[in-house]
Amino acid sequence: MRSLPFGYTDPKWYLPVSFFEKFGFREISRNGDERLMMLVLSSKAEIPKQMVSKYTYEPVEGKIVVDLFFNRFCSTSDIEAYRVMRVVKEFKDNVIFNLHEIEEPGVKEEFGLPRAIFVNGKEIFWGYEAPESRIREAIAYAINCT
Template sequence: MQIENLSDSTLPPYLACLEEWSDDIREAGGRKAAWLEKMKNRGLKVKVAVEDGETVGMIQAVPIEQSQAEGKNLYFIHCIWVHGHKGKGVGDRRGRGIGKAMLSALEEDVRTIGAKGMAAWGLALPFWMRASWFRKQGYRKADRDGMAVLVWKPFAEDAEAPRWIRRKKTPGRIDGKVAVDAFVNGWCNVQNTAIERARRAAATFGDRAEFRLVDTSERPAFLEWGLSDALFIDGKPVRIGPPPSYEKIRRAMEKRINKLPRH
């Protein structure tokens, strides 16, 4: 197994989050590719794990100034993923040291460019990206917002702990219509899929629904709202990780539309 930087051959599996077999990921569209183009010039680091020519793991991090947290001279891991779906794609490759190898290669890389530490996030729950995994790798808790735990590992004595940037505003309603507000950064295909489903569903209601999209990969937009990836229907948050089905999202909109005064 080798840990590599992104190349022409590993780009397609990376853009599909190693799930080129997945219809859900196809639905995410080209948002991650557009995000990658932008972030390449903003310090993005990607490592992939390759075994016998197959891409089996990925990790991506950005300077913390480009992330959902605030801090100084740190990098922030958005996502680490070792393919774990049995019987699909490259199968289950977890628990064999791949995650650990990708993390240390990334740490080494950002140390050499002068970062004072690494931050990451995980859930305080036993699924998806678990905070407990990073703890086992020597990370400690810096902050917590709901179930999202911000962890970090300083490389220098004078490194300062990061903090989450919290939600600052909630989108408002619109007279005579259902407001569908989507916030999307682009780094995560799961969230890109949910937002794409919401966009398609809102379009089926014509002028009864208004879809408003905020591209939170632009820092001022993110800082204005304190929201990175989120969906609201008439100001009410809809959970998007894992992404709800298209039908579920459309039904939530329809319910609100049925409550609008008829014209």
């Protein structure tokens, strides 16, 4: 193993940057609140490129659009996906639901996202698994604003 890179969203993530810095991780790039940090273990380590979102919202007349990007290999992402799907069902025909599984070939590269929830193009994020009540609020708010 030559390095340990990981993506990080600051300040909403539950562990501060200082926690990782104590263990030798250093920031190698930043895109807004998103950081890419890395612990170099070998002089042969290659610096990875930070993902940049290529997502574009595609509105649907008279509908709320929910786009979910998730990873089945991450238990917290899987929990979050289950919550989103359960809440979306409550809104029945008012919502168009687009499910994007990032481990499917080409999805991560096409959208540049490892994990995300968008409601009418606006990302909703808590730094931990999205609570059902807040997902519900975001969709209800979008319905009331249209």
